[in-house]
Amino acid sequence: MARAYALSDGNSFYCSCExxxxxxxxxVPVIVLSNNDGCAIARTQEAKSLGIKMGDPYFKIKNYCNLSGIKVYSSNYTLYGDMSARVNDIYRSFSPRVEIYSIDESFLDLTDVQASHRVSLARDMRSTVKQWTGIPTCVGIGPTKTLAKLANHIAKTIPELGGVCDLSDEEERAAWLVRTSLRxxxxxxxATARKLEALGCDSVGDVRDLDPRLARKGMTVVGERLVYELRGIPCxxxxxxAPTRKGCAVTRSFSDRVDDLPRMEEAVATHASRLGEKLRQGRLGTDHVTVFFHTSEHDRDRPQRSVSTVVTLPEATNDTLVLAKAAVSGVRRVWKDGYRYSKAGIITTDLMPLEASQRAxxxxxxxxxxxPLMEALDDCNRRHGRGSVVLASSGWAKARSWSTKFNMRSPRYTTRIDELPTIR
Known part of the structure; x- marks a missing residue:
């Protein structure tokens, strides 16, 4: 039986959650900003129509937003993540196989659904998601994941399709592919688009008609797979x-420049705590961590510095106490006064299952x-909210002058009882 995939995508997902x-x-035009209220990362159609572009720095568009009546929100990842989980629960009632591709996109396997019923099922799914969660979606259907993704783009841009586009039919697909930009x-x-344009490709149809060997020569095996996927051959x-993690990183830009050692130690210890939590979720461990911090290239009148150091552990671990101690020792190893640092992080690679790792x-x-100590720590933070129990080296959350800014964040309606919506 020929394969059939659907890609369902939340429209302006962060803004829709708000x-x-x-x-x-x-x-009303709405935008959501990145960490530290930096750049626009989600925009409603009304905001796009007013000229707000993806990645626009907020400090440049702040006055324009005020004058144009654009509502601005800080990122509320707790709310968005919970809403995403609710939407995916609905997807699973329509398909037994769901791949969560990102917080707002999921692939569904519709192979077992009759071809004549797939569009109506997609419309029913859109309606159910909208009724149960309030999130508007668009659905693209195709014989490969690449074509389903392309169909989703078409469904978003052509209002007459009613939010659903099916590229399963070869003749209909060919008509759409020659009208759609390869980008x-x-x-x-x-970079890849420039390579394809150099080969004489302008539309998706041109890429589909490329010789697979030529695509492989110019873009490795990924290019060859792309050609086959556009021809309706699943690769x-x-x-x-979810695949097992090979690496893990926790990095954050500071809301204010850090120029003293105690605050840098506090920040890196906090990142190490989050790293340990992530590793324990996957039952993984690491035997080394890389600590880095650097200044901002935008502080052009200030001296610049970027450093990193690797701290090796005696054996693999996911113990927050051990990771934080190692991270702080790395900071002390490479710290220099006289600089205003803008970002710090902790990275680890070559992760391994903790039970199978070699002991020292x-x-x-x-x-x-x-x-048992880490289990108790995680249980407390799950039950009472992340950050309820922290290491002393991480400092008191409300006193962290460097922590990420969310000055315009909406309440976390679905996960915090003290932030529930109120009716007046």
Whole structure:
């Protein structure tokens, strides 16, 4: 049986989440900003029509937003993540196989659905998601994941399609492909687009008609797969089980420049705590961490510095106490006064399942003592909210002058009882 995939995507997902809980935002231009209220990362159609572009720095458009009546919000990732989970629960009632591709996009396997029923099922799914969660979506259907992604783009840009586009039929697909720019192909960035244009391609149809060997020569095996996927030959299956992490990073820009050692130690210890939490979720461990911090290139009148150091551990671990101690030692190793640092982080690679990792003969860690302590730490933070129990080296959350700014964040309606919507 021929494969069939659907890609369902939340329209302006972050902004739509804000609108669900504030009816006054309907048909009003809305944007959501990145960490530290830096750049526009989500925009409603009304905001796009007013000229707000993806990535516009907020400090440049702040006055324009005020004059134009554009509502501005800080990122509320707790709310967005919970709404995403609710939407995906609905998707699973329409398909047994769902791949969560991103916070607002999911692939569904519709192979077992009759071809004549797929569009009506997609419309029913859109209606259900809108009724149960308030989130508007668009659905693209195709015989490959690449074509489903392309169909989703068409569904978003052609209102007459009613939010659903099906590229399963070969003749209909051919008509759409010659009308669509190759820059709309999933995974084709500016550099790849220039390579394809140099080969004489202008539309998606031109890329589909490329010799696969030529595509492989210019863009490796990824280019060859792309050509086959556009021809309706599946090369990518759904990833319903998330692949095991190979690496992990926790990095943050500071809301204010950090120029003293105690605050840098506090920030890096906080990042190490989050790293340990992520590793424990995957039952993984690491035997080394890389700590880095640097100044901002925008502080052109200030001295610049960027440093990193690797701290090796005696054996693999995911113990927050061990990771934080190692991270702080790395900071002390490379710290220099006289600089205003703008960002810091902790990175690790070559992760391994903790139970299968090799133990140290000398100077090993006490895992038997560590495990119940970390379980208790995670349980407290799950039950009472992240940051309820922290290391002393991470400092008191409300006193962290460097922590990320969310000055215009909406309430976390679905996960914090003290932030529930109120009716007056």
């Amino acid at each position: 609108r669900v809980f504030d009816s006054s935002l309907a048909r 709309e192909i999933w995974g084709v960035g500016p 990518l299956d759904l990833e319903t089980v 003969l000398i100077g090993g860690l006490d895992r038997e003592r560590s495990r």
